[in-house]
Amino acid sequence: MGSKLGALLVLAWSALIGEPAMAADLAPLGIEPAPYVWKPLTEIRAGVFAHNPIDDEHAPVDLTIVGLSSPLALPGYASEWVSGNRWASWFFQPRLDLGGMVNSGGRTSYVFGGFVWRIPIVGRLFFEGELGGAANNAVRSPSWSRIDLGCALTFRESGGFGYQIDERWDVVASVEHISHATFCNKTNPGLTNIGFRIGYRF
Numbered sequence: 045m046g047s048k049l050g051a052l053l054v055l056a057w058s059a060l061i062g063e064p065a066m067a068a069d070l071a072p073l074g075i076e077p078a079p080y081v082w083k084p085l086t087e088i089r090a091g092v093f094a095h096n097p098i099d100d101e102h103a104p105v106d107l108t109i110v111g112l113s114s115p116l117a118l119p120g121y122a123s124e125w126v127s128g129n130r131w132a133s134w135f136f137q138p139r140l141d142l143g144g145m146v147n148s149g150g151r152t153s154y155v156f157g158g159f160v161w162r163i164p165i166v167g168r169l170f171f172e173g174e175l176g177g178a179a180n181n182a183v184r185s186p187s188w189s190r191i192d193l194g195c196a197l198t199f200r201e202s203g204g205f206g207y208q209i210d211e212r213w214d215v216v217a218s219v220e221h222i223s224h225a226t227f228c229n230k231t232n233p234g235l236t237n238i239g240f241r242i243g244y245r246f
Contacts, residue, residue, distance in 0.1 A: 093239025103149020110143025
């Protein structure tokens with residue numbers, strides 16, 4: 045009886061201060077909240093990018109498609125301060141992405157995957173950052189129309205701003221870069237693309 049009364053008091057206090065009750069607080073009452081189910085695919089995005097305008101490969105358009113998972117819950121997210129703070133929780137809840145960037149002129153293309161962080165700014169406007177890796181089909185001998193990226197596997201970073209149109213649709217304009225950070229050799233030419241993607245969440 046005492047444990048149930050204590051659990052009720054914890055629930056009442058949580059409601060007063062506006063914090064969600066933790067699973068441990070509900071257990072003495074015989075209430076088991078539904079477990080969080082991670083989903084590998086919850087959104088598809090497609091878009092168009094300008095292909096490496098800084099150092100052109102003479103094939104200016106890339107087509108891209110990417111799938112994104114539901115948010116992960118990294119260790120530390122369950123703390124009350126983090127889970128209740130919209131300015132901190134984004135770091136502990138990245139999404140995974142897997143996609144490709146295909147050059148329309150048969151020049152350098154790549155597949156990629158990694159972590160995606162979404163940071164709210166104001167209203168429906170947000171910033172999105174990505175960090176991961178990519179595998180490319182770049183040549184090993186550079187020419188006037190091709191770039192030697194040094195190796196087939198590279199790092200990939202991306203950053204941009206997005207707008208959540210409604211609960212299903214969003215649009216993100218971003219800049220992304222792949223390079224090996226001098227791990228393969230002393231030169232590090234890299235590839236930088238600029239464009240946008242339109243996403244549909246299901």
